[in-house]
Amino acid sequence: MSSARLEGGDARLPPSTLMPRTNDAQPTIRIGYGWDSHEFQAGIPLKIGGVTLPHGKGLGGHSDGDVLLHAITDALLGAVAAPDIGSLFPPSDSKWKGVNSAVFLEEALKRVRAAGYSIANLDSTLILAAPKIGPHAAAIRSHLSEVLGLAPDRIGLKAKTPEGMGTDNAAIAHVVVLLQERKRQSARKGK
Numbered sequence: 001m002s003s004a005r006l007e008g009g010d011a012r013l014p015p016s017t018l019m020p021r022t023n024d025a026q027p028t029i030r031i032g033y034g035w036d037s038h039e040f041q042a043g044i045p046l047k048i049g050g051v052t053l054p055h056g057k058g059l060g061g062h063s064d065g066d067v068l069l070h071a072i073t074d075a076l077l078g079a080v081a082a083p084d085i086g087s088l089f090p091p092s093d094s095k096w097k098g099v100n101s102a103v104f105l106e107e108a109l110k111r112v113r114a115a116g117y118s119i120a121n122l123d124s125t126l127i128l129a130a131p132k133i134g135p136h137a138a139a140i141r142s143h144l145s146e147v148l149g150l151a152p153d154r155i156g157l158k159a160k161t162p163e164g165m166g167t168d169n170a171a172i173a174h175v176v177v178l179l180q181e182r183k184r185q186s187a188r189k190g191k
């Protein structure tokens with residue numbers, strides 16, 4: 001009897017005092033994931049990670065077809081729950097045709113900064129039958145380091161061939177990013 005009365009009293013308290021809530025405060029870290037694919041086409045330059053690679057075919061479709069920059073852009077946008085690359089820069093809009101994909105990446109970086117975060121690290125995997133990425137990996141990581149303002153030792157780049165997938169005429173990119181809250185970084189540096 002008395003315990004029933006106590007329960008009634010508890011129920012009138014604000015819900016926050018009854019249930020643990022874990023997602024009220026801004027998280028100090030956020031993860032983002034991006035994926036993209038483009039089809040190879042003859043007669044256009046191949047751009048991957050902002051670097052033009054010597055190859056007989058390039059990647060068609062949206063903008064300059066830079067599959068890696070698109071996946072990085074989507075990973076960054078996803079990490080701050082922003083609209084994805086296709087919503088911000090619709091492929092149907094002719095003004096994005098052939099455009100340098102660094103434009104999309106810059107917008108994503110702006111949104112990450114505005115949300116109060118910076119990139120802790122990034123990891124990526126490319127899946128393509130050709131060309132071999134190994135000889136160009138250093139150049140791609142160096143270019144990404146520059147455009148992202150991120151040390152090369154925080155940028156993972158792996159390449160695999162599409163064994164058994166039947167996607168030999170496509171390039172696919174998977175990217176994960178980890179963001180960290182900027183003011184905590186500054187606090188640690190004593191700023």
Ligand SMILES: [Zn+2]
Nearest residue numbers: 036062067070
């Ligand atoms: Zn794309």
